[in-house]
Amino acid sequence: MPIDAVIFDIGNVLIEWQPENFYDRVIGPERRKMFFDAVPLHEEHQKVDEGIALRDVVFPLADRYPEWATEIRMWHDNWNDLAAPSIPHSVRLLEALRTNGVTVFTLTNFGWDNFPLSQEAFPFLKGFDREYVSGRLKLIKPDPAIYAHVEQDCGLAPQTLLFADDRLENIEAAAARGWQTHHFTSPEGWAARLVDEGLLTPEQAI
Known part of the structure; x- marks a missing residue:
């Protein structure tokens, strides 16, 4: 898919x-x-x-x-x-996806008022095509309602979404809705998954 x-x-x-x-x-x-x-x-x-x-x-x-x-x-x-520091390899992967024209969202458990503080400290957090922030939505992972909101808002089929999260319960909730998922344990593992999916070249994933 x-x-x-x-x-x-x-x-x-x-x-x-x-x-x-x-x-x-x-x-x-x-x-x-x-x-x-x-x-x-x-x-x-x-x-x-x-x-x-x-x-x-x-x-x-x-x-x-x-x-x-x-x-x-x-x-x-x-x-x-x-809420620091950044994870440089992950940031490079994000920027490489953007360079390749891949649509990128964030789905994050984060406050409505402290998320802008982190965006100022880490400007790469400002470049998502869509931001799904729990504190704004008053919905929180792993509640299925937040995943349903993402689907309705973006209009994309669940099977076409690839979601990376470090918490297994959040991944399992997304997978239950048909999302493609990656349990994030290291930037290297995430890089390999993005290469396997044809979204990045091996050189871009370093």
């Missing part, structure tokens, strides 16, 4: 999403572990992906855990240090 669009997840595909690394650098691994054990940071951050403003999640959380308030507010104030 021909591929009409390649769809990229962003976190851990195009930019790293490992906030623990930021805190390890800033407060040290031991204190960071205490912090993450004490405060449900990733669980609370899902509310951002669901459509609540980053500030409106982070600042009330800081009030709930005053002993960690400074560290919690860093999640807001240092966003582009948390």
